Amino acid sequence: MNDRAPARSPAHRAVAGRLLAALPPSVRREVTEAVDWAGPVALPLVDERTVQSACGVAHVHGRAAGTPEHLAVPYTATVAGVLTALGVHAALLARRRGLALRRVTTSVAQGALLSLTQYLAAATAPDGPADDPAPGVASLVSADGVVCEIETLDPDAWREFWRRLGVEPALAGRGWAPFQRRFATGSCPLPPELRRAAAGHPLAALADAALAGGLSLVALPDDPDPAGLPAPLRSACAPGLAGRRLPPADGALPLSGLRVVEATNRVQGPLAGHLLRLLGARVLRVEQPGGDPMRGLPPLAGGVSARFAALNAGKSVAEIDLATAAGRRAVVELAAEADVFLHNWPPGRAERLGLTAADLWRARPGLVHAAASGFGDAFGPAAPPIGTDYLAQAHGGLAAALRPAGRRPTPSLMTLTDVLGGALCAHGAVAALLRRAGAGRGVRVESSLLSAAALVPRPRVRAPWTPLDQPLRTADGWLALPAAADPVRLARVTGASRQAPDAVAERLTTRATGEWCAALADAGVAAVPVVTELAALARDPAFRAAVAPAPPGGHARPRTPWTFS
Structure with missing residues (x-):
């Protein structure tokens, strides 16, 4: 028996297949895809766990706990599935624009690395922060034992929430910085006094304080697969006349010669524009006068936030005040010359600005209008929660699904749905461009963080894990075993007195990671070192x-996650 897993991930196949299902079979056969675990990474990556560990995902997800941890869902394979579907649609679109592309290649490892784009930039910036922030989660536990998540982007709302729980403003203020930075650091070391204050009140009181203070609060359900989650994308063609034909490709990349106008912020929207740029589109960002405030977020590289540059380098910029009629007219004029208009505004803002798909189709009948949001219309006429990653994880069941049985449901502080939502939005935009190439009319396409969360395959009941399912300590670091590793073989190679997982785990602490990887490889077990410093990825041959x-x-x-041929 050999512990090497099949080359392709069932999760990858399921996700890519779901996003490609709408293509007619004759069209689908025009382009083939090749996807494996490792891609260009020269390591024995054979499954989700080895990819998560070797590529740094287990490290970033584990920052909140203080040790590397695996996500109990096939997250990196899901990202790879979206990238696969996006690449296939891009190649099909390119064929209709004169490029003879027939094959798309990507990998689960490249999906994992894409998900770490911002974290890798911060870790390697000239004045980058330490790669080991203090541990801590943002979730709170009420007096009646309910785990809950709060969210706000407003420091005044934060202080008011804690004031209603009896916390002094100065103490509440000490918690604001780690809470606000958790998106960047993957950890949230709140002052223990705040956790104790929350634990002194039942859930109903915490909910009342959140409502009065203007925060969003959700009790974290233990159900990893809640009912009623949305489909990945919704789309509709413009009524009326057809737009202009798409221009022929003017370069080797699938979207060469196409123009995108992007009015986005934070991660989800900019990442979507970033992927469209990697596919060859010319992307113009609309930023407020003075520029996006995220440009100044440390650490800096070349005078600009490394995190911001990681998602926005290579885009041109137009500073426009959308609060003015002249600014809104300027955006309409830009959209009139574009192929895609992309935004991730909160619900109702496009309507208030007069920049909906219907508004822009009057200026550009063939425009693809791609809208990415937090929750779409999942909450109906009720006001949705604040549209951020961690609340999408909570409402989408990921907070429970990504933890094994016996663990409290808690969102990962790695921005899982921001990244996956950005990739899904980019896929939706390219799928809409392909649809436009056939129908000749503009297309509106909508995605959300919640629909991205719903895309991740997960069990209906969380499975228990043994010590071997997590990264394992060695004498000088950490090691990860594939899920299919044979217990008998592990016991024999490690010299464990019995085949029990705890006995094998104990033996692994006696030798260095490199020694164990070599010994296990000789026995046919594809063990890999666990990355615990992201900057090391850029130095590793x-x-x-x-x-x-x-x-x-x-x-x-x-590097770009696709190869087209």
Whole structure:
């Protein structure tokens, strides 16, 4: 028996297949895809766990706990599935624009690295922070034992919530910085006094304080697969006349010659524009006068936030005040010359600005209008929660699904749905462009963080894990075993007195990671070292073809996740 898993992930196949299902069979056969676990990464990556550990996902997800941890869902395979479907649609679109593309290649490892784009940039910036923030989660536990998640982007609302729980403003203020930075650091070391204050009140009182203070609060359900989750995308063609034909490709990449106008912020929207740019589109960002405030978020690289640059480098910028009629007219004029208009505004803002799909189709009948939101219309006429990653994880069941049985449901502080939502939005935009190429009319396409969360395959009942299902300590670091590793073989190689997982785990602490990886490889077990420093990825020869090192004054970045031929 050999512990090497099949080359393709069932989760990848399921996700890509779901997003490709609408293509007619004759069209689908025009382009083939090749997807494996490792891609250009020169390591024995054979399943979700080895990819998560070797590529840094287990490290970033585990920051909140203080040790590397695996996600109990096939997250990196899901990202790879979306990238696969996006690449296939891009190649099909390119064929209709004169490029003879027939094959798309990507990998689960490249999906994992894409999900770490911002974290890798921060870790390799010239004045980058330490790669080991203090541990801590943002979730609170009420007096009646309910785990809940709060969210706000407003420091005044934060202080008011805690004031209603009896916390002094100065103490509440000490918690604001780690709470606000958790999106960037993957950890939230709140002052223990705040946790004790929350634990002194029942859930009803916490909910009342959140409502009065203007926060969103959700009790975290233990159900990993809640009912009523939305479909990945919703789309509709414009009525009326057809728009202009798409221009022929003017370069080797699938979207060469196409223009995107992007009015986005934070991660989800900019990542979507970033992927469209990697596919060859010319992307113009609409930013407020003075520029996006995220440009100044440390650490800096070349005078700009490394995190911001990781998602926005290579885009041109137009500073426009959307609060003015002249600014809104300027956006309409830009959209009139574009192929895609992309935004991730909260519900109702496009309507208030007069920049809905229907508004812009009057200026550009063939426009693809791609809207990414937090929750779409999942809450109906009721006001949705604040549309951020962690609340989408909570409402989408991921907070429970990504933890094994016996663990409290808690969102990962790695921005899972922001990244997956951005990739899904980019896929929706390219699928809409392909639809436009056939129908000749503009298309409106909508996605959300919640629909991205719903896309991740998960069990209906969470499975228990043994010590071998998590990264394992060695004498000098950490090691990860594939899920299919044979217990008999592990006991024999490690010299464990019995085949029990705890006995094998104990033996692994006696030798260095490299020694164990070599011994296990000789026995046919594809063990890999667990990355615990993201900057090491840019120095590791095994990642040379997948990670571009930092140029002078800059930061490292994942290389484009596709090869087209």
